[in-house]
Amino acid sequence: MAGKIPDLEVEARAGTGKGAARAARRNGMVPGIVYGGGQDPQPIQIPFNSLLKQLRAGRYMSTLQNMKIEGHDDVRVICRNVQRDLVKDLPTHIDFMRLNRTTKINLFIHVDVVGEDVSPGLKKGGTLTLVRPEVELMVTAGDIPDSITIDVSEAEVGDNITISSVKLPDGAKATIDRDFVIATLSAPSSLKSAGEDEDEDGEDGESAEVPTVDETTEE
Template identity: 70%
Template sequence: MAGEIPDLEAQVRTGTGKGAARQARRDGMVPGIVFGGDADPLPINIPFNKLLTMLRKGRFKATLFNLKVDGHDDVRVICRDVQRHVVKDLPTHVDLMRLKRSTKINLFIGVEVEGEEESPGLKKGGVLTLVRPEVELVVTAADIPESITVDVSGLEIGDSATISNVKLPEGAKPVIDRDFVIAQVSAPSGLASQDDEDEDEDVAADEVPTSEMGPPDGEQDSDE
């Protein structure tokens, strides 16, 4: 989430080329390069275990990092590529890009909810479901929001709040090009179960064959 930018610690890699990269891997490191931002490329090494842990958490390429390298100023970076071993599928090289203030990037931004106390649906016992705790947005590096807020104060039971109901930061837009649901208020589980049972009973009654319901009122069975 933006607002809690994770640190990515690395070391300057001495030497370049395949030989230096192989030595880094033997030392338990993953070689990488930092480029862009009107500065010279910087060869680095990242601890293998730490990188693998971050990769397994997911969304590594859509996460903004605060790169910390001894002897260099901290800089915000985003991953542009992770090369992997063709058989083991483990990381063998990482490309990181420095960000300018005007750079457009895709990031997952956390969603906060407001208006729960005013929601008529919640007052009636409805249940709020946050369908998307995070939303992927295209944002500029200089204007990364800590979160976006969805207002549920007007939601009745059965209502939903979509991305079009959310006021997005200046210059930000969703990656998904449709009006998707962010949060919804549904009926309490007990009430929903009762509704399902009533519906099942109605269907069952409708499905009873006429032959099993007996003759209409006023008529008698006759063998004549």
């Protein structure tokens, strides 16, 4: 499960609209909004450099944070949208949603892999491919997992690891209602090539067999 909820210090933003947003950016801030939780939307702004560092660290959209605004009670939030400059790909606006511990929310959760060192399929030279490095789950805001784990310690070449083989955290549920594949363990490319060559040789070298016909007939 997720550890201590990190603090997110932001400032209340007095104005709204394009003019106020441009002014915030000129002052090295990224304008944003906090909504939900049965309260009115709250305009905010975050230091650009601080936000950019957190975004580059990864998994920002699936991290529950404790938002601190001077003069307001702390509130748990999660980022729901980051608007970016189309040319520079830098954040220009950010949206947060207020949560309580029991709020259900869809998040993409990172997939960890264990058992690679003892997997018989990998020892034979197989290749493990993560089809889904992240899996979308419906989780409870108070129990957001850092990751889910797939175990390949007994996986053979040709095996698929699906969501049904994963022990999900309490209260979590996959958003896709089918047993989808998370990872595959495929044969080594050398074995694939050898098999393909054998098939081609067999097709080219086969001589057409003439069926024998019994020409004697019973009278």
